[in-house]
Amino acid sequence: MLIGDILTRAAKWFPEKEAVVFEGTRLTYKEFNDRTNRLAHALLEMGVKKDERVAVVCHNSNHYGEILFALAKIGAVSTNLNWRLSPKELAFLIDDSEANIVLFSKRFEHLYGPTKEQIPKKLKYIAVDGKIDEEMIDYEELIAKYPADEPLVEVSMDDTFLQLYTSGTTGRPKGVMLTHKNMMANAVSTIIEMEMTRDMNVLGLLPIFHIAIFVLINLVLIGGKVTFIHSFDIPTVLKTMQDEKITAVGFTPVIFKFLLDHPDIDKYDLSSLRQVIYATAPMPVDLLRRSLEKFKCDFIQFFGMTEMSPTLTMLIPDDHVLDGPEHKVKWLGSAGRPISNVEVRIIDEKGNDCPPGVTGEIIGRGDNVMKGYHKMVDATAEAIRDGWYYTGDMGYFDEYGYLFIADRKKDMIISGGENIYPREVEEAILLLEGVFEVAVIGVPDDEWGESVKAILVKTPGAEITEEDVISHCKANIASYKKPKSVDFVDMLPRSALGKVLKHELRAPFWEGRDRKV
Secondary structure, three states: OOHHHHHHHHHHHOOOOEEEEEOOEEEEHHHHHHHHHHHHHHHHHOOOOOOOEEEEEOOOOHHHHHHHHHHHHOOOEEEEOOOOOOHHHHHHHHHHHOOOEEEEOHHHHHHHHHHHHOOOOOOEEEEOOOOOOOOOEEHHHHHOOOOOOOOOOOOOOOOEEEEEEOOOOOOOOOEEEEEHHHHHHHHHHHHHHHOOOOOOEEEEOOOOOOOOHHHHHHHHHHOOEEEEOOOOOHHHHHHHHHHOOOOEEEEOHHHHHHHHHOOOHHHOOOOOOOEEEEOOOOOOHHHHHHHHHHHOOEEEEEEEOHHHOOEEEEEOHHHOOOOOOHHHHHHHHOOOEEOOOEEEEEEOOOOOEOOOOOOEEEEEEEOOOOOEEOOOHHHHHHHEEOOEEEEEEEEEEOOOOOEEEEEEHHHOEEEOOEEEOHHHHHHHHHOOOOEEEEEEEEEEEOOOEEEEEEEEEEOOOOOOOHHHHHHHHHHHOOHHHOOOEEEEOOOOOEOOOOOEOHHHHHHHHHOOOOOOO
8 A cells, every 4th residue: 555545545434533633733534634635736736746856844743744645645755854954954955855846844944044045956945834935835825726636646666755864873864765665564564563553642752854754654554643742842742641642652762861850740640651662772771660660551662774664673562571580671671573574684794694692783674675875876785785774783682582782883993903882881881870871982092093982961960070980881891891081061962863973973083084983
């Protein structure tokens, strides 16, 4: 089934069921589909062709859902862009995508003018929630002119549906092309593994300009509901969860920490919550314990990446064991097991499978493997070999088939000939009282090639010194893995989904050198 068809089907099966909630807007499936079809006809009239990229700079809202499904129905490609980027970065990506039309939210008015000025060709701009200048086309006025009947465009499962730019945690962003087949394969597998049901009401907090869009697709496929929220303000999040009787949420580990530390969390009724989803990285075990004890519901962890649409493995509720046999408790620090219809291997540098407990590169295969990188033939050939996607992540399976993440392949530090995985050092440092978060990187060292540096954010009021951190690590991990230096900062640079941008942390130390890691 095509992505556009799942909304058409939902509108027929559940026409009066509430589908999307955003601030003062509440849409049934029929209303959602009608507005989507009107936009699809408008875009066709504006000259949008099959496989043409249309750029989107928009916050989580009903409009975003309409845009995604409208483009899917006409075979165009939704190019969702990160509104946290600078105007220069946005302009580069819009130009790289070759889009002729940009849908732009007024909430990002500060980005509009500077971005527009840096794009070499003249584009058409649709104002999603209010015009910024007179050149823009008003979204509501535009769709009001067109019928709500289904657009008749032939689309295939192998057509590109999304173009999402990687967050650039290891360098320049790449345009990941995902097909209807990719996203539907992920949807079917994750719906099964998550045991999703039609009565679910999921809080749409994580930005859907990124791969978190898959949750929206899953919900439309089963006839569930999404309640979008644009604000990361913790009281707003908690009040929305209470008032809308949210049944499932998706958070990053950092958001969990902010929630649990908020002084008013116990004032809100969160009893409707049945499922908590977390992603981007396994959660520090102590934080996961606190979260499980607080929310008392099912927890699910996703591990994957945009190129896998995005899911590789999942740690299901039954795997979240706080007390029991040692090997089961240890699974809390894992990324779970491969989802249905996805194969995962751990290989060494020669391409041979690694035995349990031995670290190698994680590779994956399935119908959810991306089509490729936009205009990057060589990078695509390097990433996809014989149907397997080479993730660049390092990890190992335990004897029970659970995947443990070691680190990014490029993040690995080689000091004096020893391989050091920053995540192991980070987990050790997080056990030290007073540490809020930490990133470990390799920096140039004339004697050892690289040395370990920890960049650390303290909890408010904590008094931790460089010596405290180094001594703590020496007592908990091999001495050669301990940081040689520690920097203290107010915050770490992050992507939209909460991944620490380590290349930004490394850059000042490697400037002017032949290599960057």
